[in-house]
Each structure stands twice: as C-alpha cells, then as structure tokens.
Amino acid sequence: MMNMRKIQSRSAMLVAAAAAALIAVTAALGAAVAFSAGPPPPPAVSAVGTHAILTPADQHALSRFTTARLTGAEVIASTDLRAFYRIDNAGGPPCFATGGTGPIAQHFDIIACPSSFPSADHPLLDFTVMHNGAVWRSEGIAADGVAQVGLQTPTGVEDIVNVRSNTYEITTLPSGAVTAVVALDSAGQVIGSIPIDAPGN
C-alpha cells in the first residue's frame, strides 16, 4: 500500500515536471519568435558610391590613421564644389570624409572614423566647421531614415535641408548662435541631435 502511494506520488511529480518543462519550452519559443520579428536592423549608410580616384596627397592623408587601415574611397554624393566620401577601412567599419571635387591636389578636408556612427543614438556624422563662433560650413553624412537636417538655434530648428544619398549640405547659414545639428525623420520628428558648440563659447 505504501509502495503504491509512493508510485502515485512520483507519477504526480513527473507529470508536474513535464508540464513545467512544456511551459518553459513554449515560452522560450515564443520569446525567440518575438525576438526574430522584434528590433529593427541597425541604421546604415546604404547610398551606392562610385570609385574615387585618389591623388598622392589623398593617399598620404589616409596613411595618417594609425587605428584604421584605410585603403580607398568612393564618392557617395557630390555637388559642383563639394564631395562626400565613404572610405574603405580594411580594419573595421567604413570611415567618411568631405572635401573638394575635381582636379585638385588633395580632396579630403576632414576624414572621420567614428566608433558609434551610424547608430540609433548617432544618426549623423557631422562635419560642420565654425569660424569665430559662427557656422562657416555645415555638411555631413546621415544614416538611413534621416530625411532632413537642420541647425538648432535659440529660436528653433532653422535652415532645414533634405538629405540626398545619405548626405546633407546646409548652404544658407545663420549668423547667430548654433548649438546643434538636428536630424529629422520623414514625419518631421527630431530623431537625433549632434552638439557642435557650447552656448556662449
């Protein structure tokens, strides 16, 4: 009689354990399905470029990078005077540059190898240059999903331009204080902000 009760008790425990295991497996499968359908892919710079012909001075500039191995470049957008470059990095994610275009000795004005662009927190790689506290040139690279870029001034976001081939160039520049470059999505919502100078600097 005692043995019969023990067997029944063990059977009940086995059934309970099997049920618990089944619930756990179901939950895990559910989580896996939710994960695979869940977070969006990280932002990218998907604009297709064309091979850039580099001068010896350009090659020399690339060789200055000691933490990256920069091997070549492609133009992802250009205007009459400015060009935007994606730089091939054999040692990691691509770098980017802005500079001149056409038959000039050196094309790159600034080359940047950022650790956090493109990302949800950093949708812009900004190359804005200041002269005497005022914006002198404002341009840069925008991640996929950024539709417009503008300048944050004390009175709001001004001089908004459309992003073209993952690049932006703000040609109408404010004479007053600018504290950030702002990224907007297609609905006009602010999705990122890059500080470019301290107020009162």
Next chain:
Amino acid sequence: MKRFAVLLALTAALATPAVAQAGYWSWGYNYISSTTIQVESGWNYWYEGYIDKRNGALIDVGYNPGGGCYFSVTDAYANYFTPSGLGCGGYVDEYTKYDFGSASYLQIQAWA
C-alpha cells in the same frame, strides 16, 4: 682629419631637421577636461593634423584658439584635418579644447 669630417657631417645631420618634415607636435595620450581645458601646438606652418579621441564628451579641434576655425567632436573619433580644409590656412596654431561633459582621453598631432 677624415674622422673629424665624418663626425662633423653626422653632427650637422642630427642638428638639421629633415626638409620633408620641418615640424612635428604631439600631445597625449592624456585627458582634457575642466581642469586641463586646452592644449595647443604653438604657431607654425602646420599643414595637417590628426586627433585620436578615445572617449568623453564634446571638444573643439582646429586652429587659432579664441576664434579661428574649428569643428566639434563627440564620443570616440579619429579625425584627419587640414588648415586649408577648415578655411584657415597659413601660419596657424593647432589646438583642441574641452567644451563640456565628461573628460576626453586623446592624442593630437600636427605636421609642418
């Protein structure tokens, strides 16, 4: 006499900077922060600069502090730049300056 000539030539070679690189300045790796606000190269015909910023918040990088021409760098970046590319060529003073936020660990270099 021959030994003296060789010694003289060697001394002259060591004392004369290479023609291809008339000047070089480097600072770091070290921190700039609210206590070490700014470092600068001094004036020269610097023609290119490089900064390797490993962390920290906002800094300014450029030429001729107290006005001049500069760009801002957040987070961790490596940047190559030229005075002419920033619209500020000629006889210049390269610098980097702490702006706000956490301290930045970096190295900055200039070539003339």
